[in-house]
Amino acid sequence: MFRIFVIMKKLITLSAAALLLAAACNSQIDQSTWAPAEIPIQTPWTAEVNPANAHPEYPRPQLVRETWASLNGLWDYAVTPADAPQPGQWDGRILVPFCIESSLSGVGRRVGADEALWYATTFKVPAAWRRGRVKLNFEAVDWSAEVYVNDRLAGTHTGGYTAFSFDITPYLKPGRKQQLKLRVLDRTNCGEQPSGKQVTNPSGIWYTPVTGIWQSVWIEPVRGASITDYLAVPDLGPGTDIDTATLELTVFTDGPADALEIALREGYDADKPNETAPVATVKAVPGEPVRLTLDNPRLWSPETPALYELDIRLKQGNKTLDQVRGYTAFRKSSEVTDSQDFKRLGLNNEPYFQYGPLDQGWWPDGLYTAPTDEALKFDLVKTKDFGFNMIRKHIKVEPARWYYWADVLGIAIWQDMPSIGGTRGGRWVQYKWASPEDDRNLTDTAKATYYKEWGEIIAQLRNHPSILVWVPFNESWCQFDTEQVVEFTRKADPTRLINSASGGNSYPVGDIFDSHNYPNPRMKFNSEGLQIDVLGEYGGIGWPVEGHLWQTDRNWGYIEYKSGEDVLRQYSAYAEELIGTIPQGVSAAVYTQTTDVEGEVNGLMTYDRKITKMDEEQLRTVNRKVIASMPK
Numbered sequence: 368m369f370r371i372f373v374i375m376k377k378l379i380t381l382s383a384a385a386l387l388l389a390a391a392c393n394s395q396i397d398q399s400t401w402a403p404a405e406i407p408i409q410t411p412w413t414a415e416v417n418p419a420n421a422h423p424e425y426p427r428p429q430l431v432r433e434t435w436a437s438l439n440g441l442w443d444y445a446v447t448p449a450d451a452p453q454p455g456q457w458d459g460r461i462l463v464p465f466c467i468e469s470s471l472s473g474v475g476r477r478v479g480a481d482e483a484l485w486y487a488t489t490f491k492v493p494a495a496w497r498r499g500r501v502k503l504n505f506e507a508v509d510w511s512a513e514v515y516v517n518d519r520l521a522g523t524h525t526g527g528y529t530a531f532s533f534d535i536t537p538y539l540k541p542g543r544k545q546q547l548k549l550r551v552l553d554r555t556n557c558g559e560q561p562s563g564k565q566v567t568n569p570s571g572i573w574y575t576p577v578t579g580i581w582q583s584v585w586i587e588p589v590r591g592a593s594i595t596d597y598l599a600v601p602d603l604g605p606g607t608d609i610d611t612a613t614l615e616l617t618v619f620t621d622g623p624a625d626a627l628e629i630a631l632r633e634g635y636d637a638d639k640p641n642e643t644a645p646v647a648t649v650k651a652v653p654g655e656p657v658r659l660t661l662d663n664p665r666l667w668s669p670e671t672p673a674l675y676e677l678d679i680r681l682k683q684g685n686k687t688l689d690q691v692r693g694y695t696a697f698r699k700s701s702e703v704t705d706s707q708d709f710k711r712l713g714l715n716n717e718p719y720f721q722y723g724p725l726d727q728g729w730w731p732d733g734l735y736t737a738p739t740d741e742a743l744k745f746d747l748v749k750t751k752d753f754g755f756n757m758i759r760k761h762i763k764v765e766p767a768r769w770y771y772w773a774d775v776l777g778i779a780i781w782q783d784m785p786s787i788g789g790t791r792g793g794r795w796v797q798y799k800w801a802s803p804e805d806d807r808n809l810t811d812t813a814k815a816t817y818y819k820e821w822g823e824i825i826a827q828l829r830n831h832p833s834i835l836v837w838v839p840f841n842e843s844w845c846q847f848d849t850e851q852v853v854e855f856t857r858k859a860d861p862t863r864l865i866n867s868a869s870g871g872n873s874y875p876v877g878d879i880f881d882s883h884n885y886p887n888p889r890m891k892f893n894s895e896g897l898q899i900d901v902l903g904e905y906g907g908i909g910w911p912v913e914g915h916l917w918q919t920d921r922n923w924g925y926i927e928y929k930s931g932e933d934v935l936r937q938y939s940a941y942a943e944e945l946i947g948t949i950p951q952g953v954s955a956a957v958y959t960q961t962t963d964v965e966g967e968v969n970g971l972m973t974y975d976r977k978i979t980k981m982d983e984e985q986l987r988t989v990n991r992k993v994i995a996s997m998p999k
Contacts, residue, residue, distance in 0.1 A: 525819075
């Protein structure tokens with residue numbers, strides 16, 4: 368299956384073009400071979416998914432090219448022993464980009480730690496593309512991937528949360544039709560890889576595993592030289608009266624080129640080019656930082672999420688070799704001191720109380736993958752509607768468009784690193800240490816894998832202005848070498864605050880001292896006053912709503928009620944208790960959690976997103992009161 372999407376300037380947005388062209392090209396798809404696998408509950412978007420429209424949006428909002436082709440859709444799949452050769456026949460069809468365990472994949476099957484998951488599809492390369500190079504892009508594959516183009520190994524990748532690309536030009540054969548195969552191994556919690564809350568035997572706070580492709584796949588043409596990435600670092604200075612801002616921008620390329628031309632414009636829409644006059648322009652050398660200065664910048668915050676489009680052109684003489692659109696924002700995440708000499712989370716050099724839900728990012732129909740882009744956006748919209756200004760993205764990394772919507776809508780993000788699980792004595796356990804030094808069961812290989820993947824996650828997400836805090840560890844799960852990990856994180860990104868171990872073994876390193884307490888918001892303060900005090904988790908008020916449950920028994924919350932009125936009454940009481948801690952120095956709080964997830968019923972919404980458990984207006988009023996309680 369093959370779909371080319373081209374931005375039609377002034378006439379049509381990228382998303383609309385995608386739908387029109389997909390409709391024209393997908394008459395050859397036999398949709399009768401696909402149906403969602405049976406599950407107990409579905410989201411409102413389950414019925415909207417089909418092989419012709421599986422996540423048709425351009426997947427990379429911060430590096431948009433005009434011409435590309437989605438490879439999402441029906442592929443062949445087979446599950447074999449891990450050491451078996453390529454399969455001679457296929458087990459059936461799978462809908463990419465949904466993992467094999469999910470309903471929306473059309474399969475709903477588990478893959479064992481000693482098995483391999485194979486994929487196969489064909490795609491076409493337009494003749495015009497053959498004059499340059501062709502890149503094959505995977506947004507995420509969990510966990511180890513071998514990629515074959517026309518039965519030749521084009522590349523390998525490990526890591527279930529980051530994107531990767533290969534130049535497949537040398538592997539293309541004459542003619543338009545090409546073959547693509549993928550071999551995936553994923554030991555989930557039976558190995559030494561970051562797997563977050565995925566387990567082979569889900570129960571309680573541990574969920575169904577995710578194997579294979581779970582984000583979009585696409586190809587795009589580039590010339591002999593192309594733009595590969597950029598790093599945008601805003602500088603607002605030390606004062607609160609910000610009338611001038613500087614942006615340091617470094618653009619990374621491959622191949623020979625002379626120069627870069629960069630234009631900065633107010634506003635950004637990933638699906639539609641911005642044609643307003645630039646507010647700043649500059650010429651640059653690839654790989655070398657250049658500075659743009661802007662008077663009276665519009666600052667990004669959850670209340671005013673101002674974005675600026677970056678139009679970047681790679682030049683050879685007067686010839687444009689490559690052109691991409693991205694975006695940035697002017698905002699600053701830092702430690703500040705309030706009038707009572709408490710260390711506070713600061714946004715744009717002022718104290719800013721951050722309050723939001725723990726967000727697992729799981730879906731009954733797609734597991735790790737939201738059924739549609741509108742569904743992906745929905746949780747963020749509801750978080751804003753509920754009156755929150757922050758989300759803690761819990762032990763998972765989302766697709767790029769999730770962070771794009773956070774940037775656009777205005778929601779501060781705390782980004783967790785997915786934790787490592789493992790086995791001891793043949794039985795799986797989560798690596799959780801009783802004391803700060805108890806990391807003896809974590810091997811050097813596991814540590815090296817952690818550093819590799821955490822570094823790649825930071826590099827992939829560092830341009831999103833919504834991310835204000837990095838969280839390397841959660842509750843001492845797989846916690847090791849904390850001082851070194853904080854130093855590694857700081858070196859990878861010195862512009863954000865670091866919450867070294869949310870609710871875990873505490874060290875006087877990083878910027879934040881983080882307590883967890885269930886169910887009420889009881890706070891343990893850092894005694895030396897060296898760090899910012901936050902309450903990284905509390906709440907967990909449960910209500911199993913009949914007709915909206917993943918399972919009819921074994922459901923739990925930290926405490927449980929039987930009506931929305933009772934949940935709101937208890938939530939409001941906890942909010943008042945939380946407000947009492949803010950004048951004592953508490954600078955943020957995270958409520959568990961956005962939605963129910965499988966056996967957990969402590970969500971603000973049901974797992975299927977059909978029911979909000981409290982009156983939304985009253986919930987919003989309570990939450991805005993909490994945020995407003997921060998002294999300046």
